[in-house]
Amino acid sequence: MGAPKQKWTSEEEEALRRGVLKHGAGKWRTIQKDPEFSPVLSSRSNIDLKDKWRNLSFSASGLGSRDKQRVPRPKAPSSSPSPSPQLLLLSAPNNVAEASPPEDCEKSPQDDKTPSPKLYSSMILEALGELKEPNGSEVATICNFIEIDKSYKLTDSYAKRALAPMKDPSLKKKDSAKSSKAAKGLGQSSPALDAAEAAAMKVADAEAKSHLANEHMMEVERIGKMAEETESLLELASELYERCSRGEALTILQVAHREF
DNA sequence: ATAGGGTTACGA
DNA sequence: TCGTAACCCTAT
Numbered sequence: 063m064g065a066p067k068q069k070w071t072s073e074e075e076e077a078l079r080r081g082v083l084k085h086g087a088g089k090w091r092t093i094q095k096d097p098e099f100s101p102v103l104s105s106r107s108n109i110d111l112k113d114k115w116r117n118l119s120f121s122a123s124g125l126g127s128r129d130k131q132r133v134p135r136p137k138a139p140s141s142s143p144s145p146s147p148q149l150l151l152l153s154a155p156n157n158v159a160e161a162s163p164p165e166d167c168e169k170s171p172q173d174d175k176t177p178s179p180k181l182y183s184s185m186i187l188e189a190l191g192e193l194k195e196p197n198g199s200e201v202a203t204i205c206n207f208i209e210i211d212k213s214y215k216l217t218d219s220y221a222k223r224a225l226a227p228m229k230d231p232s233l234k235k236k237d238s239a240k241s242s243k244a245a246k247g248l249g250q251s252s253p254a255l256d257a258a259e260a261a262a263m264k265v266a267d268a269e270a271k272s273h274l275a276n277e278h279m280m281e282v283e284r285i286g287k288m289a290e291e292t293e294s295l296l297e298l299a300s301e302l303y304e305r306c307s308r309g310e311a312l313t314i315l316q317v318a319h320r321e322f
Numbered sequence: 323a324t325a326g327g328g329t330t331a332c333g334a
Numbered sequence: 335t336c337g338t339a340a341c342c343c344t345a346t
Contacts, residue, residue, distance in 0.1 A: 067331060067340050091323060110340080112324070117339060323346105330341070 068105075070114055077102040078111055079118075087115065 070078075081093030081103075090108035093099065103111065 069332095069339080088324070108323075109342085112326095113340065113342095116326090121338090325346080326344085328341105328343080331339090333338085334336085 073102050074106065075114070075118070078114055081111070082115060090115075 077099035078093070081089075081096060081099055085092045085096070090111040093111060094103055094106070094108050106114075
């Protein structure tokens with residue numbers, strides 16, 4: 063990566079991501095005025111936030127940039143004339159944790175010869191960036207994301223949450239740090255968060271394994287990217303849980319049943 | 323005020 | 335020299 067002029071610090075980037083997750087992608091002014099990240103983003107204008115978010119989105123989308131395939135206008139790879147959310151195109155990924163990720167066809171019209179397994183999390187983040195929708199769509203997007211990673215069991219998870227809070231099995235590996243952070247943010251562990259966390263970990267493990275089998279040098283780099291996506295996923299899960307707790311679960315169920 | 327395009331500067 | 339990220343300008 064480059065080390066350009068006024069590089070963004072980790073705190074600034076984190077604040078930006080949190081702001082997008084909270085207020086949604088697009089309300090740069092609101093995020094900048096938010097007293098929570100105002101001191102962090104004091105030296106950044108709303109335009110700066112937008113530009114930074116654009117760079118982040120492009121970096122998260124164009125993971126497989128090993129090919130020198132130069133496109134004069136590398137817009138969104140899944141850009142379609144239909145205004146409907148494209149992320150709903152993901153269908154029937156039952157085995158997510160296996161080494162062979164389901165390559166959807168409609169997703170990448172000009173896919174390079176490199177397989178470049180695209181994570182669902184990255185797709186969701188990309189969709190979030192593309193969709194400048196109000197909060198409702200955001201919840202639906204997050205819901206779909208978690209459902210996909212959870213093998214279509216989100217509603218069941220929430221039902222279990224209300225009836226009996228299941229215990230979370232001990233986490234393993236590097237994601238323990240993330241879990242601690244997420245748990246601290248929520249105050250205590252929740253089934254929904256744990257489910258999303260476990261799903262993210264499964265995808266992460268599959269990613270790592272897949273790359274371990276093929277490339278060794280790129281693995282570290284990929285892990286770094288993956289960690290960022292996992293972090294975003296956990297934050298998404300936190301937001302989702304918060305909204306559901308406030309009584310928006312009805313909307314989620316509605317969307318879930320309508321879409322699937 | 324936001325989105326998009328274009329330009330500039332820095333690192334590899 | 336190329337690629338990426340910040341910066342700047344313009345249209346909606």
